[in-house]
Amino acid sequence: MGSSTTLLVLLFVLGNGVAVTMGRFLRTEVEVIEEDLDEELFLVKESKLVANTSAGKMVVFYDRRVPERLQIATTTMEPRSLMIHRFLAATNVMYVVSGEANLGYIDQNNQRLTQIRLREGDVYQIPAGSAFYIANEESDQKLEIISGIEPSQGLGDDVFQSFYIGGRANSGLSGFKKEILEAAFNVSQEELGTFFTGQKMGVIVPLQGSHATGKWSKFLELKEEEKLQQLREMVQQGQENEEVEKEDEESGDDEEEQQQTSLPWRMLFKSVFGEEIKNTREKITEDPPRSYNLNKRKPDFENKYGWRVAVDGSQYHPLKSSGIGIYHEYLSAGSMMAPRVNPMATEYGIVVNGSGRVQVLFPNGSNAMDTNITKGDVFFIPSNFPYCEIAHKGESLELLGFTTSAQRNRPVVLVGARSVVRTMEGPELATSFGVSKEEIKHLVSAQHESVILPTP
Template structure:
């Protein structure tokens, strides 16, 4: 009896842990509405549109999951029309952006310098919390689609995240909260000059900037669309364009006060840096997910991942990135993420995902299609399989910037294959020969064919 007591205690602890896990999820379910047999526990469905204008929109799916998640991420979708600008702002949350389609220019403050980068399809870029930035669609005649992760752990707790706009009218600039006398002293200009500037109206956070869309936002966009070595040269011309409806003498007075003072107050030493034509860029560049060789590839699909060792900004955010492509009918075998929660966005095709609770019961088994967002808590076993008639293509984030090293439970290089021996056979109650026959039957690893795999693969 003495030898069995420790085992009994361990069994009770294990059962208690499983029951606590189930209880937490049940409580989460009840808070979200009545329970249903096919409830999609691990799909993000709480969508909020945080920005909407004629020039574009931003939608965010808020992450839930209660205490079982060691860390939450929200998933955002930004869509911008051709020749549009997401106006200068800073956020209380770090953004990691991924260009799904189109081309973009991003500029943000890095160590008191304005750094600009042009991004293309597949590029990944991090914008730290509190860093002033802007985003513009520079693709010729095409929409820009961006997927981003948003870290709510840094947020002030006002909604999903909080934007602080620099340029303003509508949305209101952060400058608007200061007394006029304070701004006059800070900018060293008259109140009439400042009031003309800060009362100009915008069409919202995302604005058109093309010639066919004459808007007040041109004050910012004309400047931001220039090359760095052209900005200083065109500064006075910009002011003349802006004030062309004023009398000539008033325009001359306006040019003397300075856009330069305003821009220096917002963008630090950027104007001085323009003069230093050969200054080396210190800020991290973008990293293209599709320029990398897949971490795994066979006849049935491929997967690729980015971590902090591949793209250093991910180290500070503690977020990893991955992309998986499954050919029709192919399956990513049951596996576990031992280091991170995984968030996935279906960007093409459709398929199925199943997630299992720690006690071996079904947590979710559902069809997924383009636009769906799922998450898988750390340690939970799961698999994905593409539909028989189309591929399943999904991109996503993980809550660790270290190499995730998923543990595949089935396949030629699986955890079970590595552990094959008398102990594993005894655990399943079969002979070692029977166990070897079962585990040696699958010749493929990670991504495998199924009876529904498209012919010819």
């Protein structure tokens, strides 16, 4: 029996021995696969353009078929630009592909404005329920970010929902009735008109060049305490208005309207800023988490054909709360990742550079997908589905990815010098293939490389 035929049979046997966790795929897709193979079954083709201005662009990729779903977002920001303040009801694990970012968000533990500088290769998690902004203050360098986002399950929307604090058309505040905003901010209608019509560009705006964006530049120039004080003044105004509303409610004046006024703001303030607003000079006893630089981490595996590095909650503590892991891998031209399977998590990958090919099998061993991938393509691998990636002969392949588990989670390598078949080599394995001990020993010992292999 030829080695290629034996390897195929081996993959079928291993595939049949894997527990099936995605029965829906097996019931619906395997029946079709024999007659009409979908060569792009696990490519993520659905996307939404969340932001597109002269200052930057953000695209979200999603797939409604995946039970353990993540959404992959790619963000590009021009020099001197800002992604305006937003409230995101989803965990956001960010990776800086290139450039540098100034990130500011309200830390949920100590209710202060946390500011951190992120550089190329940095990983940072923004917890669900945080208000934040991202600024690219560099004058000559674009900022590129890839994010793995775990959306909340509340509304069942295809794409995560963002509540933008600033901006005009996108602001989550501007839709309130004028009388509600007047009471909440404690300012006149004329003042509110200027506030909510000044920014016309959208989600990503320039930091220079117009009066409309000047307030953002000024905000970023403030010291940390001054920034937080501005936000807290809004909160304080809301609290004072609630006291007035309570008095009015007790007198029975316009009770229904007063409830409409206070409820949205009370929910917002409690969600973003917490039940109590602490003094800005209060000593902070708990430091915010630092970023984790993936580029400086020694690869988990490396040889002359490529490398792979993965980070989970044991290396970067904030990931424990999200249940998201992250990995980065590089294959030199013509090399391949050995066939493997992830029994614990669904994996998502996006091609950062280069091009190649990815093949995925159903757990029963039949071919699920075999397709070419190039820069910008997003795909996912369901747990317990064997797969491998191959770089094209004339070009390397670089992938960044996220997994739905933050535990110590490594794919199980099926073939190679350090693999399942090498460990299982013996008379039992020979019997399962119906070959001699000599033949099985030759087959499983022929490959001297591990994890990342040369292609013929």
